[in-house]
Structures are given as C-alpha cells and as structure tokens.
Amino acid sequence: MAIFKVEGGHRLSGSITPQGAKNEALQIICATLLTSERVTVHNVPQILDVMQLIELLRRMGVEIERIAEGSYTFRARDIDFEYLKSDDYRQRCTRLRGSVMLIGPMLARFGMGYVPKPGGDKIGRRRLDTHFLGFQKLGAKFDFDIAEEFFMVEGRNLKGTYMLLDEASVTGTANIIMAAVMARGTTTIYNAACEPYIQQLCRMLNRMGARISGIASNLLTIEGVDLLGGTKHTLLPDMIEVGSFIGMAAMTRSELTIKEVSYDNLGIIPAQFRRLGIQLEQQGDDIHIPQQDHYSIDTFMDGSIMTIADAPWPGLTPDLLSIFLVVATQAKGSVLIHQKMFESRLFFVDKLIDMGAQIILCDPHRATVIGHDHNIRLRATRMTSPDIRAGVALLIAAMSAEGVSTIQNIDQIDRGYKEIDTRLNALGARITRIEE
Numbered sequence: 001m002a003i004f005k006v007e008g009g010h011r012l013s014g015s016i017t018p019q020g021a022k023n024e025a026l027q028i029i030c031a032t033l034l035t036s037e038r039v040t041v042h043n044v045p046q047i048l049d050v051m052q053l054i055e056l057l058r059r060m061g062v063e064i065e066r067i068a069e070g071s072y073t074f075r076a077r078d079i080d081f082e083y084l085k086s087d088d089y090r091q092r093c094t095r096l097r098g099s100v101m102l103i104g105p106m107l108a109r110f111g112m113g114y115v116p117k118p119g120g121d122k123i124g125r126r127r128l129d130t131h132f133l134g135f136q137k138l139g140a141k142f143d144f145d146i147a148e149e150f151f152m153v154e155g156r157n158l159k160g161t162y163m164l165l166d167e168a169s170v171t172g173t174a175n176i177i178m179a180a181v182m183a184r185g186t187t188t189i190y191n192a193a194c195e196p197y198i199q200q201l202c203r204m205l206n207r208m209g210a211r212i213s214g215i216a217s218n219l220l221t222i223e224g225v226d227l228l229g230g231t232k233h234t235l236l237p238d239m240i241e242v243g244s245f246i247g248m249a250a251m252t253r254s255e256l257t258i259k260e261v262s263y264d265n266l267g268i269i270p271a272q273f274r275r276l277g278i279q280l281e282q283q284g285d286d287i288h289i290p291q292q293d294h295y296s297i298d299t300f301m302d303g304s305i306m307t308i309a310d311a312p313w314p315g316l317t318p319d320l321l322s323i324f325l326v327v328a329t330q331a332k333g334s335v336l337i338h339q340k341m342f343e344s345r346l347f348f349v350d351k352l353i354d355m356g357a358q359i360i361l362c363d364p365h366r367a368t369v370i371g372h373d374h375n376i377r378l379r380a381t382r383m384t385s386p387d388i389r390a391g392v393a394l395l396i397a398a399m400s401a402e403g404v405s406t407i408q409n410i411d412q413i414d415r416g417y418k419e420i421d422t423r424l425n426a427l428g429a430r431i432t433r434i435e436e
Contacts, residue, residue, distance in 0.1 A: 001408070001409070001411070001435075001436050002410050002411065002433055002434065002435050002436070003406055003407060003408050003410060003433075004395065004398075004405075004406070004407040004410050004421060004431055004432065004433060004434075005404055005405075005406055005431070005432040006380075006398035006399060006401075006404065006405045006406075006429075006430065006431050006432075007403075007430035007431075008377075008378075008380060008398055008399055008400055008401035008403060008404070009377075009400070010252070010399070010428050010429055010430050011252055011253060011254045011255075011291075011428060012248065012249065012252055012254035012255075012424070012427040012428045012429060013255055013256070013427060014257070014427045014428070015256070015257040015259050016256065016257075016258060016259065016423060016424075017237075017258075017259040017260055018237040018238050018242050018245070018258065018259075018260070018261060019043075019045040019046075019047070019237070019238050019241055019417075019418050020042075020043035020044055020045040020235035020236070020237065020238060021045070021197060021236045021237060021238040021239065021240075022045055022047060022049060022050060022238055022240070022416050023197050023238075023240075024196075024197035024200050024201070024235050024236055025041075025044055025045055025050045025053075026049065026050065026053060027098075027101060027171075027174045027197060027198075027200075027201045028041055028200070028204060028235065029041065029044075029050070029053050029054060029074070030053070030101040030102050030104070030105055030174075030178065031105055031178055031204065031205065032057070032074035032075075032105075033057070033062070033076045033079070033105040033106060033109060034076075034105045034108060034178060034181065034182070034208065034228045035076065035109075035208060035227075035228040035229055035230060036077045037075065037228075037229045037230030038073050038074070038075045038230045039073070039074045039075070039208075039230050039232075039233070040067070040071065040072070040073045040230075040233070041071070041072050041073075041074065041232075041233050041234075041235065042070065042232070042233070042234040042235065043071075043234050043235040043236075043237075044070045044071065044235060045070070045235075045238065045418055046070065046418050046419075047414065047415060047416055047417065048414045049415045049416065052095060052096050053096060053098055053099070054072065055092070056096070056099065056102075057076075059080075059083060059089070059092070060076075060083055060084070060089075061076070061078050061079045061080040061083070062074055062076045062079075063075040063076075063077065075230075079106075079110065081110075084114045090116045090150070093115050093116045094116050094117065099115055099116075100115055100128060100131060100151075100171060100175065101174055101175050102115055103151065103153055103175060103179075104131075104135075104174070104175035104176065104177070104178035104179040105178045105179070107135060107140055107153055107154075107155060107158070107179045108158065108178060108179050108180070108181060108182040108183070109182065111154060111155060111156030111157075112152075112153065112154045112155075112156075113152075113153045114150065114151070115150075116149055116150050116151070117149040117151070128151075128172075129166070130165055130166060130167055130172030130173075130176075131169070131171070131172045131175045131176065132151070132153065133163075133166070134163055134165070134172065134175070134176035134179070134189075135153050135155065135175075135176070135179055137161050137163045138155065138158040138159065138161060138176075138179055138180060138183050139155050139157065139158050139161075140153050140158060140179075141153070141154050157184070158180070158183035158224075159183055159184050159185055160180065160183045160184060160185030160186045160187040160188075160222065160223075161185075161187060161188075162187075162188045162190070163176070163187070163188070163190070164190045165191040165192060167191070168191050168193045168194075168218065168312040168313075170193040170195055170197070170198060172193070173189065173192045173193040173198055173220075174193075174197075174198060176189060177189070177192075177198075177202065177205070177212070177220065177222065178201075178205075180222045180224065181205055181210040181224065181225065181228065182224055182225060182226065183222075183224040184224050185224055186221060186222065186223050186224070187221070187222040188219070188220070188221050188222075189219070189220040189221075189222070190218065190219050191218055192214075192217075192218050192219065192220045193218075193312060193313065194216055194217055194218050194314075195313040195317075196236060196262075196267075196313075199215050200233075200236060202215045202220070203215065204231060204233045205228070207231040207233075208231045209225055210222070210225060211223035211224075211225060236262050236265055237260060239261075239265065239266055239267075239269060239317065240317070240319045240320060240389070241417065242258055242261045242269070242287070243269050243273070243323055244320075244323055244392050244417075245258050246258070246269075246270075246273050246278065246280060246287065246289060247273070247323040247324070247393075247396055248396050248399065248424075249289040250273075250276070250278045250289070250292065250295060250327050250330075251326065251327055251330055251397070251400040252399050252400050253291055253292060253374070254291060254427075254428075255288075255289065255291040256288075256289045256427070257283075257286055257287070257288045257289075258286060258289070259285075259286050260285055261286065261287050263282055263285055263287070267313065267314045268314060268315065268316055269316070269317075269320065270282070270287070272308060272316055272320075272324065273324075273327075275297070275298045275308065276295060276297050276298075276324065276327060276331055276335070277292075277294075277296040277297055277298070277331060277332070277333075278292065278295050278327070279292055279295075293374065294332055294373055295331050295332065296333055296373075297331045297332065297333030297334065297335050297371065299333070305334050305335065305336055305368075306333070306334075306335045306336070307335070307336040307337075307338055308321070308335055308336070308337055308338070309337075309338035310339060310340055310341055311340070318342060318345070319389050320389070321339050321345065321346075321389075322348065322390045322392070322393035323389070323392070323393055324337060325337045325346070325349065325359075325367060325369060325393065326352060326357075326393040326394075326396050326397050327396070328371055329352060329358070329371060329378065329397070330371060330372050330373070330374050330378075330400065331369075331371035331373065332371055333371055334368060334369065334370045334371065335368070335369050336362075336366060336367075336368050336369075337366065337367045337368075337369060338365060338366050339365050339366070340365060343364040343365060344364065345387070345389075345390070346364065346365070346366075346367050347364070347386070348386050348390035348394065349361055351381070351383040351384075351394055351397075352378070352394075354381050354383070355378040355379055355380070355381050355397060355401060355405075356372075356376060356377075356379050357369070357372075357378060357397075358371075358372065377400070377401060377402045378397055378400060378401040378402070379401055379402055379403060380398065380401045380404050380405040381401075381405055381406075382405070382406040383398075383405065383407055383408070384407070384409045385407055385408065385409045385410055385412040386409075386412070387412055388412055388413060388415050388416035388417075389416070391407070391409070391410065391412045391413040392413055392416075392417060392420070394407055395407060395413065395420070395431075399424075399429055399431075408436075410433070421433050
C-alpha cells in the first residue's frame with residue numbers, strides 16, 4: 001500500500017494543465033457500447049477509475065486501441081454475455097461506481113443489462129433508485145438479487161415516455177438518456193441534471209445520430225432512433241482539478257497559472273473562490289492566481305456568516321466542498337460549509353482538527369470553519385485518505401503545514417488524480433511516494 005510523505009511549507013510556481021474530466025470520461029466510455037461502429041475519445045485521463053472501466057469494457061469484448069497519449073478508440077461489435085455472469089465481471093464492477101452506467105447503453109442496444117452493486121467512495125448513501133425508476137418508466141423490468149447484490153434489467157421494446165426525476169442525479173440522468181436514445185417514440189425527462197458533462201454526452205450522442213433537444217436545461221426531449229453510428233469526442237478539462245489547484249495556490253500562498261480550463265464550463269466555481277477572498281484572473285482560457293499572503297471571507301449583506309453549499313448545476317458541485325473547507329482554515333473570517341448531498345463527506349475534518357484547524361462539526365452535513373488568516377500554520381500529522389476529494393483536501397492541508405505529514409490510502413487519490421505527486425513536485429512541492 002503506497003503512502004505520501006509531504007513536506008509542508010513550500011510555495012508553488014509555474015503552470016499546470018488539468019487532466020480530462022473523470023466524471024465525463026466514465027459516461028462517455030460507457031456510451032461507446034451504444035454502437036458497433038468505432039468511437040474515438042480524446043483527452044482521456046489516465047487515472048485508476050477510468051483505466052479500470054476501460055479494462056472492464058475490454059474484457060466484455062469491446063475492441064479498444066490506445067492511439068496516442070490520452071486517446072483511445074472503442075468498437076463494441078460483439079459483447080461476451082457469458083462474461084457478464086462471471087466472478088471477474090462482478091469483482092471489477094464492485095470496485096467502480098461508474099459501472100452502473102453500463103446498464104443504460106446495454107439495455108438500449110441489447111435489451112438487457114446486468115451489474116452488481118457498484119463500489120466507489122464511501123461518502124454516505126448514494127442511492128440508485130433514480131436510475132432504475134427511469135428504466136421502468138421506459139418499460140424495462142427490474143430485479144435486484146439481495147443475496148447476491150446483483151441488478152438485472154430487461155426490456156427489448158423500450159417505449160418513450162414522460163418522466164419527472166425525483167432528484168437531478170448526474171449518473172442517473174446519463175444512464176436514462178443512454179437507455180432512451182433508441183426507445184420507440186419520444187422521451188421527456190424533467191428535472192434532468194444539466195452539468196457540462198451531461199451536455200457533452202448529449203452532444204456526442206447527437207453526433208452519433210441521436211435526437212436530443214433541450215441540452216443545457218433540466219428538460220430534455222429525446223426522439224428515439226433505430227441505430228447509432230461512430231464519432232469522435234474530446235473530453236472537457238476536469239473542473240474538480242481546476243478547483244483543487246485554485247485552493248492549493250491559496251493555501252500555499254503561491255502564484256500559479258492553470259492552463260486551458262474551459263472557463264465557460266466552470267460555472268459558479270471561480271465566483272465561489274472569490275467569496276473566500278481568493279484573487280484569480282481569467283487570461284483567455286487560463287486562470288492566473290497571484291500570490292496572496294492573506295484572503296478574507298466575505299459576509300452576507302446583513303453581516304451574517306457566509307455559507308457555501310453544494311447544489312445541482314448550475315450550483316456548486318459537491319465534489320469541491322472538501323477543497324473549500326480546507327482552504328477556509330487559513331482564511332480571515334468564518335464560513336459555514338453545508339454539504340447537502342452526502343452525509344459522510346465531512347467526517348474527514350477530524351484530521352484537520354488534529355492539525356490545528358478550528359472547525360466545529362455541527363452535524364453530518366454542516367461544519368463551521370474559523371480561519372487562522374495564516375497566522376497559525378497547521379501542524380504535520382499522520383492521516384488516511386477516506387475518499388478521492390477528501391484525500392486531495394488533506395494533501396493540500398499537508399502542503400501548507402509545518403513539518404512532514406504522512407497520508408495513507410493514497411490509492412483513493414490516484415482514482416481521481418493522475419500522477420498528482422509528480423505534477424505538483426514539478427511546481428515546487430515536496431511529495432514523496434513510498435510503498436509500505
């Protein structure tokens with residue numbers, strides 16, 4: 001098991017380019033199952049979760065070729081349905097939450113989809129009801145083997161329908177879209193998620209021959225087609241990496257340029273960092289963060305404490321709340337971090353408290369942070385990464401701390417961030433990867 005040894009107190013300088021978006025990659029790669037023709041995908045992040053999904057598709061029978069760094073072709077001419085019943089398939093799916101998005105395209109093209117209960121981050125209850133209720137609305141039959149924890153969906157004659165999703169689930173919306181593109185008739189999805197990655201999926205499917213309208217809104221209309229063809233697609237840069245690097249620059253009081261961020265697709269993220277007092281400048285499609293020795297949290301107009309909360313797009317993505325929380329520990333002022341969607345995602349704050357941060361965990365969803373204004377440095381400690389985003393938040397804390405910190409379970413970080421130690425060391429960080 002690998003660990004990071006992080007020597008804190010070193011400022012960063014230079015420029016860094018974010019990887020392709022992990023969450024978009026998982027959707028797009030699953031969507032290649034919708035056609036027997038070749039689909040080429042560029043800017044694929046070379047991270048653990050994505051590589052596991054690519055290997056899973058390869059074992060399912062998809063012809064996959066790596067044509068360049070970050071570029072792959074996929075051709076799903078034949079699927080090995082016997083493999084879907086194997087222990088190897090079951091084990092690989094349970095390591096990866098994104099495997100649930102295999103069901104939608106399999107259902108659309110082959111009339112059936114099988115997947116065990118997917119794995120992923122342990123950050124609270126992440127229910128799958130939205131996915132399967134959507135499939136049932138389209139006419140599919142759903143069964144869940146409780147003993148085996150195995151989902152089975154069958155429906156060879158899907159029919160378009162109207163559905164109002166009970167939550168704007170991103171993966172649920174993606175899965176239902178992929179199932180509906182070849183259903184007979186028209187499907188209307190209201191309260192659909194409309195994140196840029198969902199928009200990217202819809203645009204790629206339209207290039208493949210789908211008929212999806214209402215893209216970028218929460219009301220999608222899908223006219224079913226008989227067949228989809230091949231296409232080429234380039235993934236957006238990962239907005240979570242962009243936000244992580246902004247927070248990293250602020251915490252280490254560094255000057256940093258983040259290149260090719262697709263600024264128009266960042267939504268509210270830059271504005272939310274500015275609410276913490278962090279200066280950042282848009283320079284074309286880059287973001288420049290100047291060195292700041294201090295940053296002050298805004299207050300509301302009536303003087304009450306600032307609240308930063310997650311919300312469905314165009315609100316703030318929940319994946320960045322861990323970053324906002326750790327950055328606030330060295331701000332001037334106080335902020336309430338409200339994590340509405342996942343009840344266990346704030347439980348990593350005990351590690352920050354051990355480092356000297358002033359944080360009150362109000363309940364599983366809310367934490368109040370009283371910033372040190374860089375007058376008191378965090379102290380080094382030994383800690384464990386509980387999930388991808390908390391792992392990077394702890395890495396940021398360690399980079400700003402006094403002394404050498406140890407971070408265990410860094411496989412969690414590797415699931416979402418490619419060679420993060422190598423990339424940050426090139427900017428001046430002191431991070432050593434050690435196999436224990």
